[in-house]
Amino acid sequence: MKLKKDLNPMLLLLFHLMVWIYTTITFLPAYLLSWITTPHGGVYGSEEERARRAKACSVLGHPEGPYRAVRATKRLVTSLHPGVDTLDKMFEYAARRFPHRDCLGTREVISEEDERQSNGKVFKKVVLGEYRWLSYKEAHTAATQLGSGLTSLGQRPKTNIAIFCETRAEWLISAQACFIYNYPLVTLYSTLGGPAIAHGLNEAQVTHIITSKELLETRLKAILPEVPRLQHIIVVDKTPSTWPSSPRGISIHNMAAVQRLGARPENATRERTQPLPSDIAVIMYTSGSTGIPKGVMISHSNIIASIAGMTERIENLCEEDTYIGYLPLAHVLELSAELVCISHGCRIGYSSPQTLSDQSTKIKKGSQGDTNVLQPTLMAAVPEIMDRIYKNVMTKVEEMNRIQRTLFILAYNYKLEQLAKGCSTPLCDRLVFKKVRSLLGGRTRVLLSGGAPLSAATQRFMNVCFCCPVGQGYGLTETCGAGTICELWDYSTGRVGGPLVCCEIKLKDWVEGGYQSTDKPHPRGEIIIGGPNVTMGYYKSEAKNQEDFMVDENGQRWFCTGDIGEFHEDGCLKIIDRKKDLVKLQAGEYISPGKVEAVLKNCPLVDNICVYANSDETYVIGFVVPNQKQLMALTGQYGIRGSWEELCNSKAVEELVLKVITEAALTAQLERFEIPCKIRLSPDPWTPETGLVTDAFKLKRKELKTHYKDDIERMYGGK
Numbered sequence: 021m022k023l024k025k026d027l028n029p030m031l032l033l034l035f036h037l038m039v040w041i042y043t044t045i046t047f048l049p050a051y052l053l054s055w056i057t058t059p060h061g062g063v064y065g066s067e068e069e070r071a072r073r074a075k076a077c078s079v080l081g082h083p084e085g086p087y088r089a090v091r092a093t094k095r096l097v098t099s100l101h102p103g104v105d106t107l108d109k110m111f112e113y114a115a116r117r118f119p120h121r122d123c124l125g126t127r128e129v130i131s132e133e134d135e136r137q138s139n140g141k142v143f144k145k146v147v148l149g150e151y152r153w154l155s156y157k158e159a160h161t162a163a164t165q166l167g168s169g170l171t172s173l174g175q176r177p178k179t180n181i182a183i184f185c186e187t188r189a190e191w192l193i194s195a196q197a198c199f200i201y202n203y204p205l206v207t208l209y210s211t212l213g214g215p216a217i218a219h220g221l222n223e224a225q226v227t228h229i230i231t232s233k234e235l236l237e238t239r240l241k242a243i244l245p246e247v248p249r250l251q252h253i254i255v256v257d258k259t260p261s262t263w264p265s266s267p268r269g270i271s272i273h274n275m276a277a278v279q280r281l282g283a284r285p286e287n288a289t290r291e292r293t294q295p296l297p298s299d300i301a302v303i304m305y306t307s308g309s310t311g312i313p314k315g316v317m318i319s320h321s322n323i324i325a326s327i328a329g330m331t332e333r334i335e336n337l338c339e340e341d342t343y344i345g346y347l348p349l350a351h352v353l354e355l356s357a358e359l360v361c362i363s364h365g366c367r368i369g370y371s372s373p374q375t376l377s378d379q380s381t382k383i384k385k386g387s388q389g390d391t392n393v394l395q396p397t398l399m400a401a402v403p404e405i406m407d408r409i410y411k412n413v414m415t416k417v418e419e420m421n422r423i424q425r426t427l428f429i430l431a432y433n434y435k436l437e438q439l440a441k442g443c444s445t446p447l448c449d450r451l452v453f454k455k456v457r458s459l460l461g462g463r464t465r466v467l468l469s470g471g472a473p474l475s476a477a478t479q480r481f482m483n484v485c486f487c488c489p490v491g492q493g494y495g496l497t498e499t500c501g502a503g504t505i506c507e508l509w510d511y512s513t514g515r516v517g518g519p520l521v522c523c524e525i526k527l528k529d530w531v532e533g534g535y536q537s538t539d540k541p542h543p544r545g546e547i548i549i550g551g552p553n554v555t556m557g558y559y560k561s562e563a564k565n566q567e568d569f570m571v572d573e574n575g576q577r578w579f580c581t582g583d584i585g586e587f588h589e590d591g592c593l594k595i596i597d598r599k600k601d602l603v604k605l606q607a608g609e610y611i612s613p614g615k616v617e618a619v620l621k622n623c624p625l626v627d628n629i630c631v632y633a634n635s636d637e638t639y640v641i642g643f644v645v646p647n648q649k650q651l652m653a654l655t656g657q658y659g660i661r662g663s664w665e666e667l668c669n670s671k672a673v674e675e676l677v678l679k680v681i682t683e684a685a686l687t688a689q690l691e692r693f694e695i696p697c698k699i700r701l702s703p704d705p706w707t708p709e710t711g712l713v714t715d716a717f718k719l720k721r722k723e724l725k726t727h728y729k730d731d732i733e734r735m736y737g738g739k
Contacts, residue, residue, distance in 0.1 A: 075507060075518030076591025084537035084545065085526040087587060091332070092521040098321070098552045100328045100363055105297045106320040107199040110327075110363055115160035118339055118365035123159040124189040125151035125369040127390060135384075145384040151369050151394060159193060166275065167197035168282030168290065173252050173273070175203055175228050177293040180303065182206040182221055182229040184240065187349045188370050190256035190275060192358060194230045195302075195349075199320070202295040206303045206315070207350040209715045210235055211708035216313050218246040220305045223315065223560060225249055230275070233257040244270065254278055297321035303559050304352060304497055315559030316497045323359060325552035326495075326502035329522030330360050333491060333505040334398075334466060339365035342463075344396035346371040348715040352501035353470045357400045369394040373405070377459060395461035402471040403478065404628075404717035406490075410478045411624055413456055413485065415649055428452060435484050439511050449487045456485040464488050466508060470495060471716040473595060473614075475622050476513035483511055492516050494595060498568070498579045499523065502553040504593050518591045523551030526578075527585065530599060533610075535584050542586040546599060550578040603633040609693045611640055616685075616694050617719075623684040625650045625677060628706050628713075630724050631696060632732065641735045642696035643728050645705050646677060654680070668703040677701060698735040700728060 076087045088096070099105055104113050128149040135145045154162065175181055181203045185191050198205040206224045208217055217239065221229070226249065231240055233255050244250065248268070256275045281287065295301070301320045305313040331337060343361045345368050347354040361368055371390035374382035378389045417428055431452040435445045449457070457464070467482055469492045482490045493505035494516035503525070506517035519525045527545030529536045535544040554577040557565040570578045584597035603611045613631040620629050620642075628645040648664065654676060655667055667673050678699050685695040706712040712723050725732065 074591050075510070076587075078587075079524070082537070083543035083587075084528070085587070086524040086550065087519055087526070087591060087593075088524045089332075089519050089521045090591070092519075096325075096523065096551050097328045097332070097521040098325050100324070100331060105324055106295050106299075107196075107301055107323060107359070108202075108295060110324065110359070111160060111163070111196050111199065114362055114365055115156045119157040120155050121339055121365055122153040122367045123156040123362075124192060125153045125367060125394070126189050127151050127370075127375075127393065131384075133384070144382060146375065146382050147384050147387045148375065148390070148393070153367070154189065156365065159189075159196070162279060163193050163196035164200055165279040165282040165288070166193060167201035167203070167292070168287045169278035169280070170197065170203065170228065170254075170282070171201060171290065171292075172281050172287050173228065173254075173271075173278065175201075175252075177202040178204065178299065180204045180206050180224040180226050182208060182224065182226040183350075184208045184210065184217065184229060184231045184235055185256060185349075186210050186232060186235070187345055187347065187354065187372065188232075188256070189368075190230075191349045192362075192368070194254075194256070194275075195355075199295065199301055200292070202293050202299060204300040204303055206305070207355075208305050208313075209348055209350045209708075210239075211348075211711075211715050212305075212313070213711060214239070214243045214246075216305075218243045219312055220315065221247045221250065224303055228252045228254065230254045230256060233259070236272075244268075295320055297324070300556065302355075304350070304355075306497055314561060314564070317556040317559050318500055319556055322500045322553055322555050323356070325522040326356055326500035326520075327360050327363055329502045329520030329553060330356060330505065331363065332521050333493075333507065333517070334360070334468075335508055337364045337366070337398075341366040341397045342394060343368050343398040343400075344371050344376075344391060344394055344461075345369070346373060346376055346390070347400060347402065351471075351716050352495070352497045353400060353402075353468075353716070356495075356501040357398075357468060361398070366398070369396065391459070391461040395463045397463050397465045398468070399460060399464055399466075400468040400470065402716050403469060403474040404472070406467075406469065406474060406478050406482055407621060408627075409459065410481045411627075411647065413459075413481070414624065432484055436480065439483065453485050453487055457487050460486060466491060468493065468505075470501070472718060473516075473618050475618060477622050479513045494583075494593065496549075496579070496581060498555050498581075499549045499551075500553045500555055502551075503547075503549055506592070510592070512592070515588065515592045515594045518593065520553075522553045523549055525549055525585075525593065527587065528580070530584065533584065533597065533599065533602065535597070539586075542588055542594075544584065544586040544596065547581045547583045547585040547593070547595075548578050549581060550576050554579050604635050605633060605640075605693065606636060606638045607693070609691075611694055613640075613721075616640070616690060616696075619688045619690055620681055620685060622688070623681060625654065625680050630719050630721070632725065632728075634732075634736065637736055639697040640694065641732070642681075642699045643702060643724065643731070644677065644681070644699050645702045651677070665703045668701040674699055674701055700731040700735065 074090055076089050078085050079088050079093055104110050130147045130149045132146050134142050136142050181198055183194055195205055206226060208220050253272045254275055297320050299320055300317050301323055302318040303315045304318060305315050343366050345358055349355055358368055374380050375390050377391055380389050383389050417425055431448045435448050438445045464486060465488050467488055467490045469490055474492050479490050489508040491505050491508055495501040495503035502520050502522055504517040504519055526548040527537050527543055528548050530546050537543040537545050557569050568580050582599045583595055585593050585595050587593055597612055598614060601612050601614045611633045616631045617629050620626055625647055626644055627647045630643045631640055633640045655673055682695055708715045712720055
């Protein structure tokens with residue numbers, strides 16, 4: 021839905037008059053106070069003034085860079101606190117400073133039941149209670165005891181140990197145990213397929229693995245014969261896992277039992293080997309969006325530097341903040357965000373995509389989702405999740421009566437205008453957007469976005485309706501998640517901010533793609549990131565290391581991202597292309613599937629889309645997961661009836677959807693050759709469980725190509 025500004029002028033005048041009168045009589049003191057104290061309340065000036073303010077600059081004056089944050093032109097930041105140069109010291113520092121403050125929270129499960137839908141599918145529904153908290157002191161003790169217990173089970177310093185588990189408090193406790201005892205932690209996504217799991221465990225020569233009962237029984241059990249070195253399985257759940265016949269004598273332990281083992285006096289007093297800053301903290305296996313997962317070696321100093329860089333962009337971060345953790349902890353975005361919170365004594369309450377809100381799939385109707393109970397102030401999200409929230413709210417706006425819808429649109433556009441001037445809108449926030457804001461608990465003050473580009477429409481919506489800034493950032497596993505983050509007072513869209521204080525960025529000419537640092541009006545090129553946050557390289561992959569990493573004459577490491585960017589006058593970076601994403605059509609035009617997908621996902625009819633191009637063909641095709649509500653409304657207008665599967669398999673419906681998508685693409689000024697000429701509708705959403713997207717909801721193009729092989733042949737073969 022587009023929020024049009026061409027509304028009745030009299031209605032607009034009436035709305036402004038109502039705002040002025042009501043504010044003057046009732047809210048003037050609060051309004052003035054908000055104007056003075058909120059980040060966008062005039063203190064930082066208008067949008068134009070903020071845009072002109074330099075966030076970064078080229079330290080050598082060259083258009084190719086390197087570019088550094090204005091606060092780090094002389095020296096890159098490597099740590100948050102003097103002497104705290106490893107992750108075990110960071111956790112110990114937090115536990116000493118905030119011993120009795122809440123650290124890690126988990127909601128208790130009151131009841132579980134199966135609910136059968138009208139289509140015959142059965143969904144598990146839960147009723148959850150309050151959060152139960154471990155203090156910082158208790159969490160540190162639990163981690164220390166677990167690490168000691170693992171030593172008693174034969175785990176040795178600098179010997180790899182794996183974690184294959186959902187995001188939960190036990191994941192972070194296990195990670196801290198490994199950091200304390202210098203066990204390099206091998207992280208694997210909980211949604212990886214069997215071959216990818218076996219590959220990671222075998223390549224890292226893992227003998228001990230930490231997992232959950234559910235993943236042990238549904239994923240791990242089947243591949244145990246393929247992992248001959250594995251000797252010990254530690255199950256994080258409180259109830260021991262039953263195992264009829266342990267293959268090859270593998271020992272299965274309950275996490276609590278291992279902690280009790282570690283707490284024994286003879287084990288607790290055992291001397292431990294503390295890690296050095298240069299030691300490996302994590303071997304993070306990627307989600308495998310382009311093939312077999314690669315293990316990225318991340319040192320303690322890499323993570324410490326990235327924490328320092330990210331912290332500088334989150335204003336007023338302190339122990340009063342509450343963060344909601346629900347993204348995969350095996351992803352660098354979530355792990356970095358939680359470690360940033362730990363370093364400042366914040367609370368971390370755990371959730372999942374299935375229990376996040378009152379409307380989430382596992383929450384029983386009438387009971388509360390996690391955001392309502394926890395009321396977080398900090399939250400990280402991938403664009404896919406924000407896009408869903410945006411579309412759901414806009415659909416509800418469409419269903420309002422005319423007066424309600426008009427008032428919402430007036431308030432929305434009024435607030436956009438005020439944000440552009442650098443002013444806050446306490447009246448609109450209280451009267452119009454309070455209900456939308458309550459979807460995330462009502463107290464969110466910062467939203468962090470990463471993993472993929474966030475559309476301008478979604479970013480503006482989150483800024484307006486959730487009454488908080490969106491810190492869009494750019495980083496990769498290979499840079500420990502750190503690269504850039506927008507200043508929270510910068511409400512411009514389409515950009516990812518300036519370099520963090522822990523790194524610097526150069527642009528490398530890519531002549532073949534037509535991008536050079538001498539381009540006007542902005543220098544353009546491949547993004548190269550350097551600094552203490554750049555990781556140690558890929559595990560057991562020297563050829564790939566030489567291809568993607570380099571070390572300069574000063575000993576600083578650099579990573580060649582493969583992404584194409586341009587720097588604006590104020591030092592902000594914009595991602596404009598990707599080297600590996602380009603496909604050259606038969607007629608010679610270059611297509612960027614990612615760029616086309618980002619544009620078309622703004623169409624309300626599209627929940628997800630994968631654009632496919634073949635160099636032997638002259639046109640682009642696409643696979644679309646349609647929005648069910650929007651598609652049903654569209655087909656209803658044309659009198660087309662049928663089940664959901666029948667509609668998605670209908671040629672007539674395909675043509676209708678293609679027409680809508682084409683109009684959206686032309687409105688967004690895509691070139692004709694970039695617009696899909698044929699599409700295939702998918703009745704089933706793409707989730708990490710289907711294996712068609714990663715845990716961060718990035719498309720797995722190889723798997724999608726295989727999944728839609730017959731459709732590709734049909735659409736290109738003219739059958």
